[in-house]
Amino acid sequence: MKGIKKLIPYIGLALIILLFGVLTQGKLLTLRNLKLVFNQAVVLIIASTGVAFVMAQGSLDLSQGSLLGITGAMTATAAALHPGLALPMALLTGFAVGLINGSLLAFLKIPSFIVTLCVLFVLRGLTVIATHAGSIPVPMEMLAFDSYDIKVTLLVLILAGAYYLFNYTQTGKGMRAIGSGEVAARYSGVPVERLKVTAYLISGTLCGLCGWLNVVRTGAADSKTGLLLELDILTALVLGGMPLTGGSGAKLQSAVVGGLMLALLGNGMVLVGIMAELQQAVKGVIFLLAVYLSFERESAVLIK
Amino acid sequence: MSLLRVQSVSKTFVTTRALREASLAIEEGEIRGLVGENGSGKSTLASIVSGIITPDSGQMFMQDKPHTPKTVLEANNAGISIVVQEMGTIDGLTVAANLFLGEERRFTKRGLLKTAHMNKAAKQALRTFGIENIEPDADISALSFEDRKLIEFAKALHVGPDLLIVDETTTALSQRGREILFGELQRLKAAKKSIIFISHDLAEVLEHCDTVTVMKDGVIVDTLPTAGLDERKLKELMVGRELQQTYYREDNEASYTDEVVLRVRDLTLKGSFSDISFDLHSGEILGIGGLTNCGMHELGKVLFGLHAATSGSVEAVRHGRKVSNYREAIACGLGYLPKNRDQEGLMLLSSIKDNICLPSLSRLRKNTFISPRKERELAERGAQQLSIKMSSINQLCLYLSGGNKQKVSLSKWLVRDSDILILDCPTRGIDVAVKASIYTLMQELKRRGKAIVMISEELQELIGVSDRIMILRRGIVENTLNRRENLSEEEIIHYMI
Numbered sequence: 001m002k003g004i005k006k007l008i009p010y011i012g013l014a015l016i017i018l019l020f021g022v023l024t025q026g027k028l029l030t031l032r033n034l035k036l037v038f039n040q041a042v043v044l045i046i047a048s049t050g051v052a053f054v055m056a057q058g059s060l061d062l063s064q065g066s067l068l069g070i071t072g073a074m075t076a077t078a079a080a081l082h083p084g085l086a087l088p089m090a091l092l093t094g095f096a097v098g099l100i101n102g103s104l105l106a107f108l109k110i111p112s113f114i115v116t117l118c119v120l121f122v123l124r125g126l127t128v129i130a131t132h133a134g135s136i137p138v139p140m141e142m143l144a145f146d147s148y149d150i151k152v153t154l155l156v157l158i159l160a161g162a163y164y165l166f167n168y169t170q171t172g173k174g175m176r177a178i179g180s181g182e183v184a185a186r187y188s189g190v191p192v193e194r195l196k197v198t199a200y201l202i203s204g205t206l207c208g209l210c211g212w213l214n215v216v217r218t219g220a221a222d223s224k225t226g227l228l229l230e231l232d233i234l235t236a237l238v239l240g241g242m243p244l245t246g247g248s249g250a251k252l253q254s255a256v257v258g259g260l261m262l263a264l265l266g267n268g269m270v271l272v273g274i275m276a277e278l279q280q281a282v283k284g285v286i287f288l289l290a291v292y293l294s295f296e297r298e299s300a301v302l303i304k
Numbered sequence: 305m306s307l308l309r310v311q312s313v314s315k316t317f318v319t320t321r322a323l324r325e326a327s328l329a330i331e332e333g334e335i336r337g338l339v340g341e342n343g344s345g346k347s348t349l350a351s352i353v354s355g356i357i358t359p360d361s362g363q364m365f366m367q368d369k370p371h372t373p374k375t376v377l378e379a380n381n382a383g384i385s386i387v388v389q390e391m392g393t394i395d396g397l398t399v400a401a402n403l404f405l406g407e408e409r410r411f412t413k414r415g416l417l418k419t420a421h422m423n424k425a426a427k428q429a430l431r432t433f434g435i436e437n438i439e440p441d442a443d444i445s446a447l448s449f450e451d452r453k454l455i456e457f458a459k460a461l462h463v464g465p466d467l468l469i470v471d472e473t474t475t476a477l478s479q480r481g482r483e484i485l486f487g488e489l490q491r492l493k494a495a496k497k498s499i500i501f502i503s504h505d506l507a508e509v510l511e512h513c514d515t516v517t518v519m520k521d522g523v524i525v526d527t528l529p530t531a532g533l534d535e536r537k538l539k540e541l542m543v544g545r546e547l548q549q550t551y552y553r554e555d556n557e558a559s560y561t562d563e564v565v566l567r568v569r570d571l572t573l574k575g576s577f578s579d580i581s582f583d584l585h586s587g588e589i590l591g592i593g594g595l596t597n598c599g600m601h602e603l604g605k606v607l608f609g610l611h612a613a614t615s616g617s618v619e620a621v622r623h624g625r626k627v628s629n630y631r632e633a634i635a636c637g638l639g640y641l642p643k644n645r646d647q648e649g650l651m652l653l654s655s656i657k658d659n660i661c662l663p664s665l666s667r668l669r670k671n672t673f674i675s676p677r678k679e680r681e682l683a684e685r686g687a688q689q690l691s692i693k694m695s696s697i698n699q700l701c702l703y704l705s706g707g708n709k710q711k712v713s714l715s716k717w718l719v720r721d722s723d724i725l726i727l728d729c730p731t732r733g734i735d736v737a738v739k740a741s742i743y744t745l746m747q748e749l750k751r752r753g754k755a756i757v758m759i760s761e762e763l764q765e766l767i768g769v770s771d772r773i774m775i776l777r778r779g780i781v782e783n784t785l786n787r788r789e790n791l792s793e794e795e796i797i798h799y800m801i
Contacts (some may be wrong), residue, residue: 168672168673168674168675168676169669169672169673169674170665170666170669170672170674171672173658173661173662173665173674174665176654176658177651177654177658177662180651180652180653180654180658181647181650181651181652181653181654183647183648184647184648184649184650184651184659185651185662186610186630187608187610187630187640187642187648187649188659188662188663188716189630189631189634189662189663189666190662191631245653247651247653247654248651248653248654248655248658248700249653
């Protein structure tokens with residue numbers, strides 16, 4: 001039974017490919033369409049990779065959607081001064097927001113759910129102000145960065161780095177230990193506060209990078225950029241098998257498998273012709289189903 | 305007619321068969337002891353009888369009526385209540401609310417809970433029970449471990465059970481608490497009620513029970529009258545072989561080197577203890593004893609740098625450094641075994657390997673890389689050294705028995721080769737076999753020049769193991785006694801109270 005549970009995300013991914021592959025008569029799997037799916041998935045996967053570190057500690061990061069928005073606005077504003085400033089500005093913005101999230105959680109001991117939800121509101125407000133409720137275009141030459149080569153390279157480098165950090169270093173192991181039992185982790189010498197902040201720095205900075213990717217792809221920063229992204233990330237990770245409690249069951253693969261699943265699902269629904277409003281509803285139901293299938297009720301009761 | 309009959313009851317947890325074809329009968333007015341090593345199935349049996357878990361197969365009868373409780377409440381209605389081994393009170397509720405949990409309807413009028421009525425009834429219940437110092441409207445989390453245990457006991461009793469199950473409760477109790485408990489048990493017996501009393505303290509079982517049932521590996525070995533039975537015989541039945549090693553150390557003199565490894569000066573934690581000074585030597589086992597709330601448990605946490613002291617200092621002499629937080633403490637070779645094993649000692653939802661390796665990660669790593677092979681080797685070595693019973697090092701700690709959990713908790717400091725161990729109640733709630741192996745281990749560490757601070761609520765253990773015993777009373781060092789032949793419990797109690 002336990003073995004099967006681990007395979008559920010992969011079975012789900014296969015089912016989605018099979019279902020929409022048949023429904024679209026193979027259109028889902030054409031090279032042109034797969035490129036489109038990749039474009040949709042790349043931001044989701046990179047951002048989910050960052051959030052995976054946060055969730056491994058048993059915390060949440062709901063600030064991502066607005067962070068993508070504000071990073072876009074900051075990036076576009078910086079690019080207007082000099083296009084070379086765009087990427088550093090994006091990373092810096094993400095880093096700074098991660099620092100704020102992490103510090104509020106670790107030092108003021110406010111639950112992560114509340115902290116990041118509040119930051120979500122604040123940043124969305126700032127994004128609307130910065131874009132004057134409209135959009136800021138970026139210099140045309142920046143669109144040159146929107147290439148598959150760059151995106152594939154970035155994705156591979158990030159996933160490799162994150163996988164190493166997550167599985168083979170004291171940082172990654174310490175983070176999962178916090179998810180498994182914060183007090184016991186502390187009593188074993190894990191620097192709890194420092195790692196909590198570090199996780200949000202990773203999550204914030206990677207989201208900053210996503211903000212930059214998004215701007216160079218669309219050519220502008222919009223006040224609505226990234227709306228509901230945080231929920232897509234959460235859904236992707238849970239679909240991918242990430243336990244909500246974090247801990248030793250947390251796997252980085254969740255970000256990739258879940259991200260692909262969600263992107264394929266969205267793309268498939270568009271191809272089949274399901275209207276956009278209904279797509280949200282479907283995602284909601286699937287999220288619920290994923291939690292139902294993966295949640296360890298027995299242990300949750302026992303932990304309490 | 306027996307009050308309770310259990311027939312061929314079995315229960316399997318995910319991987320372990322916790323109970324196999326267990327049968328027993330309890331008579332009216334009987335106090336039945338239930339003993340066995342950790343993981344022998346005592347708690348499982350108690351949980352099934354009291355409706356906490358349901359059995360896989362088998363039958364039970366209460367006063368000849370089929371007994372199939374699905375919840376604790378259903379068992380209550382059938383006349384059975386239980387005091388569980390771990391904490392069974394709910395933080396954030398008042399004493400009264402905890403006491404009457406599930407019975408609020410009694411005090412409800414037109415949908416509103418009459419708190420004053422409930423508090424009054426709670427006060428009465430506590431007073432008849434001989435508890436004078438607890439107010440019903442106090443928040444339960446503000447009470448000591450012992451007081452909370454007594455409240456649980458009062459809760460189990462006031463439903464007026466025909467059968468009361470007490471699961472490993474006395475280890476949490478001081479002398480006063482024990483007297484209250486055993487007084488009540490005798491009163492129940494006189495009223496023709498029955499009791500199942502689960503304990504690791506065999507002397508206690510022999511003294512207070514009429515009969516005793518011995519369990520081993522999920523099977524009931526035997527049921528015997530306590531008259532004419534002694535501890536040694538009981539232990540043999542539990543372990544299933546003749547006990548050879550003596551429990552405590554055999555020498556009668558303190559022995560340790562001159563080298564001071566931990567120097568504590570004027571250590572004070574406001575509200576807990578004050579002006580504590582001592583030197584801990586290489587090869588020394590320093591026992592710290594006192595009543596539960598004398599400050600000794602907090603002292604352990606301050607020594608390990610988990611709480612900042614109000615004033616005073618802890619110096620790791622070999623490193624020439626003052627210890628002020630837990631990271632420094634670990635770096636200076638300190639290790640800490642907390643009293644609260646499940647919350648503080650272990651990550652229950654992590655594997656044995658992850659738990660054992662955690663404090664040693666900084667030693668395993670090469671640059672930033674931690675090799676999975678090295679981790680495995682370290683964990684295997686640790687598990688072997690303490691002969692932890694497990695299916696593999698990847699097993700979750702959640703399903704281990706209490707004694708094995710304690711071994712994992714200890715093992716993480718042993719594999720890190722810590723020089724100074726602070727052990728808070730190292731044998732709390734674990735069986736004789738594991739207890740003996742922990743004492744043996746402490747002797748060996750002593751021989752190898754390690755230093756141990758052992759905080760303990762058990763006088764026998766303090767006398768049996770320590771080189772010196774420091775006794776705390778209300779946060780102040782009352783006396784420090786050296787190991788000698790005729791050191792008695794009475795002498796220690798004299799300084800404790």
